[in-house]
Amino acid sequence: MSDLKGINLAMQTPFDEDGAIDFAIFEELIEKYLAAGVHGLVLGSGTGQHPYLTESECNRLYEVGVKLVAGRCNVICQSSALNVEEVVRRSRQAESVGANALMVLPPYFEGPSDEHGIFSFYEEIDAAVGIDIVGYNIPQATGISVSAALFDRLSGLKNFRYIKDSAGDFTVHQEFLRTRGAVLNGCDTTTLYALLAGARGVIWGAANYMPYEAVRLYELVTARQYDEAFQLWQRMLPSLLFIWRGPYTPSVLRAAQLRGFGTGNVRKPLRRLSSEQEAALRHSLGPLLG
Template identity: 35%
Template sequence: MTAPLFKGVITALITPLRDGNVDEAAFEALLERQIAAGVHGVVPMGTTGESASLTGDEHRRVIELCVKIAAGRVRVIAGAGASGTDKAIERVQHAKTVGADGALVVTPYYNRPSQAGLQAHFEAIAEAVQLPVLLYNVPGRTGVDLANATVAALAAHPNIVGIKDATGDMGRISWMRAHIPGPFDLISGDDASVLGYCAHGGTGVISVASNVAPEAMVALYNAVASGDLALARTWQDRLADLQSALFLDSSPSPAKYALAKLGLCTEEVRLPLVPTRDGVKPAIDAALAAAGLG
């Protein structure tokens, strides 16, 4: 069996902000922390990176900075989705130009295309740029669900190498393993179900929680990958409260609050997001303590 191109713990990086601007020093420190913890890859400018509210110049700068700092030590999968196909192609081309290892392309949001439109969108991107593409299905945010049959059709394209599945539906991965021949990376986009997803044959997780607890998420993945499910459950139990708490408010506000508690960045987010509500903070504090990060 061909080894997966993308696997393991891949952190969906936050974008630290200070006084309205990207805090590049904090970004570098956060990325170095991820690499030291043993993560297998990072995603700059995904949903967790506030890609929807940063400017085009900021988007490009964060990806360039990430590639430069990573310097080949971990894979960089650039967030490159857009609601329009031409814009998505521009972003994937930029990712290739600056040296990213792949592109994470979310289903077009707001305009809610049909399955035929989704297939045409992703095929146009894959044809335009010679860079590995991960599909990203997160219907709770985009308003459209990438159907299993559409994923299978897209998997036939050599530049479409896998999917980030943020549906939390364990039945999908079993269907895809049965109906997609050849190598195709199956990556969870849902921290809480990563143990089950990888036990079903997934190759990894694109994680929000690993922003805050990268070592523990790596230990969880490594336990699953080695077949030690008892150890994996121990790590999952330790992380369960944190995985939940980071979504008690609009993400990535809770992750930024947790990282601010650890002294790694400010809580600042870009409007229309606002900082985590005071009423949620005690639950995050308790989850940090449960994860050994109090």
């Protein structure tokens, strides 16, 4: 049983100019993020371009990452797939190399959208593994909204203990907080308020470019130093608003590159920022430099 409190950084997957994973940079990034004090790393995250990674690439990322982390923080591995048997296979592989938890999307793209169907999907995966499962509520991407009632029901399973809530609906988020399960915020622009409301922690893409600030924000909230937390938040917010409304992953990766974390390269079909988007991103990052 894992404790996924704190800053779980939804880690980028660094690519070279030809679109191949740069494992040397990957290992370098892990060390940098650990030095920043993150509490967990999410490998194969959405920010890590999971949809565009092969199963074998994910397996190698997870094996290399877990081995290098060596227990210095939690490691959450995404094992999402369209085919249930593939989810089980990916999940078991991640567990076998030492992952602390799994992150699994609901059965998106014309899968069952009724709550009984979604429950059955997770129930089968839950029965196949022995580590914690993090469900993933991101209806803007999947078309499936996980209700608080469904999350509470899922929390009765053996391993289903968390939900990552990236929907951005703070009313639903607070309903999740009233269930038996533990909640991890995934909407960048509500991070501070989710922590104040009682979220166990966050799975945070923007932490790729501001890991020290992300960890500091969590520390300030847990220490109840709210004035300082809000001051820091005001420096973070402009870039968070930009990435949430813009092309998310390319923006996060470019911001990370500008701040010394990674290559900034994306894998097709994602594209680099336009010159106008680049200028707006740089402007939004200004307060972090002050």
